[in-house]
Amino acid sequence: MPKLNFRLDEALHTALMRRARGANLPLSVFIRQVLEQAVDERKRYVFSSQDEILATAIQILSILATSVGQQSPKALEQGMTQARSILLERGLLGEGDHP
Template sequence: MTKLNIRVDDALHERLGRRAHGANLSLSAFIRSVLEQAADPGRRYVFSSQDEILATCIQILTILATSVGRRSPETLEKGMAEAQDLLRERGLLGPEDRS
């Protein structure tokens, strides 16, 4: 295996680290997967098998959020705040992604 050394600024390193943590991967494994994606001749997303599941989950959660929001806006607001905290802990949202 060839070793590759690159330099990135601190902010990018931090964002990559959060994404790697959120994917439950080491930083090296995460970056290797990103490079594989970039080098794919078909320009397909490396984790495309998850896309259909993700799309279905988003649709279900959107329907659920709409229903809860109509019944109890306060409950929806609290749930959204808790969801953002969980996403941030997993590295899927940065500290700047506050609403």
């Protein structure tokens, strides 16, 4: 198997590390999958199998958040604060989304 060595600027490396952690993958596996996506003639998204699970989870959590918000706005606010903290920790928030 050929081996590649290349340099990344610090910001790109940090962003890739966050995305790899968010996908629960080692950096090398994540980068290999991103490169596979770049050469895939069908232009499919590498993590598409997780997209359906994510969409379902978002729908369920949206329904739950609506219900909790109606019953206890304070509990919803605390839960959203915790969720933002977890998302930030995993590198899943954009720069403008930081609390």
